[in-house]
Amino acid sequence: MSSFGKPLKIALGLAVIAALIIVPMNFNRYGLFILSQWAVMSIAAMGLNLTLGYAGQVSLAQGAFVGIGAYAAAIMTTHGWPLPAAILVAIALSFAVGWVLGYPALRVQHHYLAFVTLAFSTLAFLVFRNESWLTGGIYGISNIPRPHIFGIATNKPLPFYYVCLGSLAIVSLAVWWLIRSPWGRAFMALRENPLRAQSLGIDTRRYTLMAFAIGSALGGIAGALYAPLTQYIDPVPFNLSLSLDLLMMVIVGGAGFYFGPFLGAMIAVLLPEWLRFTEGYYLMLYAIAVMLLLIWSPTGILGILDRYLAERRTKAASALRAVAKSRLETVQ
Amino acid sequence: MSAVLEVSEIKKNFGGISAVDGVSFDVREGEILGLIGPNGCGKSTLFNCILGQLTPSGGEVKLDGKLVTGLRPAELNKLGVSRTFQLLQVFPKLSVRENLILAGQEHQGNMASRLVGRSDAGLTEAANQMIGFFKLDHLADEPAGGLSYGQQKLLDAAMAFMGGPRLVLLDEPAGGVNPSMLVDLKDRLVAINREKNATFVVIEHNMEFVMSLCSRVMVMAEGKVLAMGRPDEVRKNPAVIEAYLGH
Numbered sequence: 001m002s003s004f005g006k007p008l009k010i011a012l013g014l015a016v017i018a019a020l021i022i023v024p025m026n027f028n029r030y031g032l033f034i035l036s037q038w039a040v041m042s043i044a045a046m047g048l049n050l051t052l053g054y055a056g057q058v059s060l061a062q063g064a065f066v067g068i069g070a071y072a073a074a075i076m077t078t079h080g081w082p083l084p085a086a087i088l089v090a091i092a093l094s095f096a097v098g099w100v101l102g103y104p105a106l107r108v109q110h111h112y113l114a115f116v117t118l119a120f121s122t123l124a125f126l127v128f129r130n131e132s133w134l135t136g137g138i139y140g141i142s143n144i145p146r147p148h149i150f151g152i153a154t155n156k157p158l159p160f161y162y163v164c165l166g167s168l169a170i171v172s173l174a175v176w177w178l179i180r181s182p183w184g185r186a187f188m189a190l191r192e193n194p195l196r197a198q199s200l201g202i203d204t205r206r207y208t209l210m211a212f213a214i215g216s217a218l219g220g221i222a223g224a225l226y227a228p229l230t231q232y233i234d235p236v237p238f239n240l241s242l243s244l245d246l247l248m249m250v251i252v253g254g255a256g257f258y259f260g261p262f263l264g265a266m267i268a269v270l271l272p273e274w275l276r277f278t279e280g281y282y283l284m285l286y287a288i289a290v291m292l293l294l295i296w297s298p299t300g301i302l303g304i305l306d307r308y309l310a311e312r313r314t315k316a317a318s319a320l321r322a323v324a325k326s327r328l329e330t331v332q
Numbered sequence: 333m334s335a336v337l338e339v340s341e342i343k344k345n346f347g348g349i350s351a352v353d354g355v356s357f358d359v360r361e362g363e364i365l366g367l368i369g370p371n372g373c374g375k376s377t378l379f380n381c382i383l384g385q386l387t388p389s390g391g392e393v394k395l396d397g398k399l400v401t402g403l404r405p406a407e408l409n410k411l412g413v414s415r416t417f418q419l420l421q422v423f424p425k426l427s428v429r430e431n432l433i434l435a436g437q438e439h440q441g442n443m444a445s446r447l448v449g450r451s452d453a454g455l456t457e458a459a460n461q462m463i464g465f466f467k468l469d470h471l472a473d474e475p476a477g478g479l480s481y482g483q484q485k486l487l488d489a490a491m492a493f494m495g496g497p498r499l500v501l502l503d504e505p506a507g508g509v510n511p512s513m514l515v516d517l518k519d520r521l522v523a524i525n526r527e528k529n530a531t532f533v534v535i536e537h538n539m540e541f542v543m544s545l546c547s548r549v550m551v552m553a554e555g556k557v558l559a560m561g562r563p564d565e566v567r568k569n570p571a572v573i574e575a576y577l578g579h
């Protein structure tokens with residue numbers, strides 16, 4: 001991205017943030033719901049991007065962590081706890097469960113790890129559905145309240161959208177900090193070459209567990225926002241298909257790219273709305289679009305951009321070399 | 333001179349094959365010990381047993397007189413033992429500088445400071461020095477995967493020195509490196525050996541490289557130590573000529 005120039009990038013970022021704040025003011029209830037959902041799913045996808053995209057650990061359980069966060073928030077807030085407290089509990093709970101789920105990753109990788117996490121996903125769904133004393137079973141939990149933030153009620157769609165957007169901003173900053181810290185570098189080392197990483201003193205066990213735990217905790221945050229967003233939860237949204245959706249968001253956006261999850265979540269949440277006019281054909285078109293994208297660019301949408309920028313850099317560099325060479329020749 | 337590394341009676345069996353069969357030797361402080369022998373004689377397996385990448389079937393490894401057999405590679409690295417690999421092992425998507433920072437970061441601070449502290453763990457300066465030392469200046473911001481084989485070999489070696497190791501095990505550092513770069517590599521190794529007082533064990537097939545670099549040479553054949561001594565002694569040893577050097 002270096003060829004963009006820093007001021008231009010900052011200006012672009014500020015413009016997007018301003019647009020996200022200002023434009024939705026005129027949106028109707030449904031538009032705001034969709035946009036809030038985008039913010040929430042971006043958070044969950046960012047968590048999976050950390051585990052899968054940066055640290056290279058396949059997980060088919062991110063949806064289960066969204067569920068864990070959602071149930072934690074729903075149960076607590078319907079019993080009178082404030083949402084921030086519920087978010088903290090959601091983080092702690094999904095971090096701890098994610099840490100434990102990381103242990104299989106110390107023994108198995110790739111498809112095998114996918115199966116382990118898939119089994120966990122199913123297990124979590126069964127708990128949500130069957131432990132009705134806690135989760136309300138198939139009837140779910142309704143009348144989930146929306147919070148008061150600094151004394152302002154967020155019952156209405158617009159204020160709650162800002163809660164989601166603000167949370168997304170905080171999480172984005174934290175993840176940005178994390179991936180450019182030595183931890184982020186160690187995560188990438190896990191993905192690229194764990195053997196070499198070990199010989200450089202990188203405690204691959206601890207970093208693998210951390211990658212799982214932190215990624216899962218972000219899933220928990222997303223869940224804790226999802227519950228007050230929909231104000232009613234039952235087990236169905238948190239089954240395996242949510243995990244697969246989140247996986248697709250990460251892959252389509254571009255796994256291992258910082259902005260991948262934002263883009264992937266946008267496509268997964270908004271594209272169905274844009275394709276609504278096609279009625280029954282929407283899912284088919286969607287599936288074909290994803291297939292074509294991945295054939296064209298297995299590294300997702302940002303992979304295309306990355307390739308383009310790399311090509312431009314190579315061209316610029318070889319042009320520079322050619323100039324330097326011709327100068328050298330004229331001197332001689 | 334005291335022994336940095338004492339290896340006694342290391343054995344490693346793979347099924348019915350004994351790849352390393354009771355190898356014992358000492359590595360003295362500050363020396364460059366060469367390790368030669370025909371392919372499949374157990375050199376790399378011996379390295380992997382010493383470094384915790386493989387669990388030896390028997391025997392002991394002592395670092396500064398302390399037993400370290402069975403420690404994990406990362407733990408040994410924290411104690412100042414570093415290595416390079418026979419096959420290229422850099423992080424292809426990270427830049428040359430990022431590779432070097434990564435190679436040193438776990439030796440700075442603790443888990444918490446690596447999370448909240450500086451993103452380069454305070455190592456940009458050290459990485460740049462290492463880049464200059466190995467003459468990789470013009471490539472510092474390039475992804476390591478884009479470098480030539482020889483350049484990646486240099487980077488691989490440079491990475492092994494980022495943590496300020498006392499003992500470095502180099503597995504065929506000269507393999508695939510062109511002759512002019514080889515002279516550079518040897519100079520760099522000798523300089524680090526003298527200036528940083530780092531002890532080396534070097535596996536290598538390039539005889540000229542080994543004989544001119546090392547103070548002692550150990551020859552292995554069929555999982556056993558065949559000979560050990562100064563390069564000129566080893567070169568004349570009839571058993572070594574028979575097994576490895578040829579007539």
